[in-house]
Amino acid sequence: MRLNFMQSLCLSLFPSIPLSLRLLSDSNITKMGYLVLIRHGQARTFEKDGDRLSPLGEAQARTLAEYWIRQGLSFDEVYSGALVRQRRTAEIVEECFIQSGLEWPRIQTTPELNEYDSVGIINNLIPSLAERDAAFRALAEAFEQNRDAPERNRHFQRMFEAVTSVWLGGEFEIEGVESWRSFQSRVRAAIKRITSAEGSGRRVAVFTSGGVIGLIVQNVLNAPERSALEINWRVRNCSLTEFVFSRDRLSLDSFNAIPHLDDPAMRTYR
Numbered sequence: 001m002r003l004n005f006m007q008s009l010c011l012s013l014f015p016s017i018p019l020s021l022r023l024l025s026d027s028n029i030t031k032m033g034y035l036v037l038i039r040h041g042q043a044r045t046f047e048k049d050g051d052r053l054s055p056l057g058e059a060q061a062r063t064l065a066e067y068w069i070r071q072g073l074s075f076d077e078v079y080s081g082a083l084v085r086q087r088r089t090a091e092i093v094e095e096c097f098i099q100s101g102l103e104w105p106r107i108q109t110t111p112e113l114n115e116y117d118s119v120g121i122i123n124n125l126i127p128s129l130a131e132r133d134a135a136f137r138a139l140a141e142a143f144e145q146n147r148d149a150p151e152r153n154r155h156f157q158r159m160f161e162a163v164t165s166v167w168l169g170g171e172f173e174i175e176g177v178e179s180w181r182s183f184q185s186r187v188r189a190a191i192k193r194i195t196s197a198e199g200s201g202r203r204v205a206v207f208t209s210g211g212v213i214g215l216i217v218q219n220v221l222n223a224p225e226r227s228a229l230e231i232n233w234r235v236r237n238c239s240l241t242e243f244v245f246s247r248d249r250l251s252l253d254s255f256n257a258i259p260h261l262d263d264p265a266m267r268t269y270r
Contacts (some may be wrong), residue, residue, distance in 0.1 A: 031201035045076030065096030112190035115209035
């Protein structure tokens with residue numbers, strides 16, 4: 001019987017262990033899967049139809065596809081949330097692969113991968129909280145006063161961080177606005193279903209949003225729940241957050257990577 005290097009090493013290091021347990025072969029080692037979460041390209045924030053990609057967001061998606069093609073990367077499965085900005089980012093990548101004569105798996109639309117209900121939070125939770133909390137009302141008024149000013153993003157972020165902190169804490173819920181617990185439950189279930197499917201060594205791409213990515217990173221690191229939102233604020237448009245997985249384990253490999261966005265003008269958060 002011919003032994004490979006690893007088998008010979010095990011035999012020399014652990015001579016007391018039965019031979020049958022020491023003969024490791026590649027066929028007995030489960031190959032880890034690869035999961036990459038892609039945040040959608042830049043959307044048309046603050047516009048009436050804010051769920052569509054901006055021209056820059058479309059360019060970010062094409063740049064990602066071109067990078068993957070140059071790297072010779074491929075995937076076994078592709079998932080996307082049902083939001084227009086998520087789905088369109090995946091479709092642009094698909095179009096680039098097909099135009100290059102390369103295969104691209106069918107995009108499986110999965111609503112559980114949608115972002116948390118930011119529209120409901122803005123339209124319903126913000127006005128209600130402003131009525132009850134004077135400090136928050138000042139933040140909301142500052143944003144309204146600067147809605148068309150260069151400082152708009154900064155004022156919006158301050159207001160939105162405050163209201164989502166209340167939303168996450170569950171101390172103030174509004175009917176019709178998805179709760180933090182509901183969001184958390186559906187996202188975890190979707191990722192678990194994807195990573196628990198049959199087959200080892202699967203390569204999976206998931207097109208989603210910053211809140212979903214923040215939640216999964218927080219969950220994998222077993223960090224405090226509030227860190228999910230803090231992570232969310234740092235996720236760039238069209239960035240890559242990578243994991244390795246088996247059926248019962250998910251491990252973070254990289255966070256918020258943008259090797260495809262060489263031009264600083266292509267790097268955005270909103």
